[in-house]
Amino acid sequence: MSKRQKIVILTGAGISAESGINTFRDADGLWEGHDVMEVASPEGWRKNQALVLDFYNQRRRQLKTVVPNAAHLALKELEKQYEVVVITQNVDDLHERGGSTNIIHLHGELKKVRSTGDEDLIYDWEDDCVLGDRCKKGYQLRPHIVWFGEAVPALEAAVDEIYDAHHILIIGTSMQVYPAAGLVGYAPRDANIYYIDPNPSINYELQRRNKLEVFPEAATTGVRKLVDRLLV
Known part of the structure; x- marks a missing residue:
């Protein structure tokens, strides 16, 4: 049996905002x-x-x-078919409550x-x-x-996870806050990258990627569309 493909999901404030955070x-x-x-x-x-x-x-x-929204719940479905790692800048527990099982909190936990x-x-x-x-x-x-000026202890674990990702999902983040915004640079050159955000900001790391698809919409609608496509 072939090894399951790996999806790494990078999330920011936009996905939680739709829950009222x-x-x-x-x-x-x-x-x-x-x-x-x-x-x-x-x-x-x-x-x-x-x-x-x-x-x-x-x-x-x-x-x-607040409760998890449709985007959090849809991401859980990917675990049926893929190895899934969520790397979030958010300090809430909505991914956990949404059912995702492998979560790295870059900025700590509320x-x-x-x-x-x-x-x-x-x-x-x-x-x-x-x-x-x-x-x-x-x-x-x-x-x-993790406050401004402090080290990000989970960064090394996040980099390790992204090295062998087949797909990268970027959801609800400006891609402007480092070190999180630089994580895409560690992904394989042939990884598929999907960016879901109402106001996507294509930073340097994304500009260098030719396998990038942008969904300029809210997480709850964009994630549903992408999950349905990936679950074939």
């Missing part, structure tokens, strides 16, 4: 009324831990009010927290995290989120 960054560059460096940087954390914790507590509460003194101490966390919540070693807990 706030995409944080407004047209003026603010995240929910905050300068991004106030709530998504080590400097912001050192300056005001209570503010940062509250920001992510609000995001965690909102996550309980429903986890970690120790400020031992980054290997990571805890599942459903409710608010407040000042005084500590790890087993006594250190304050912080959001398990």
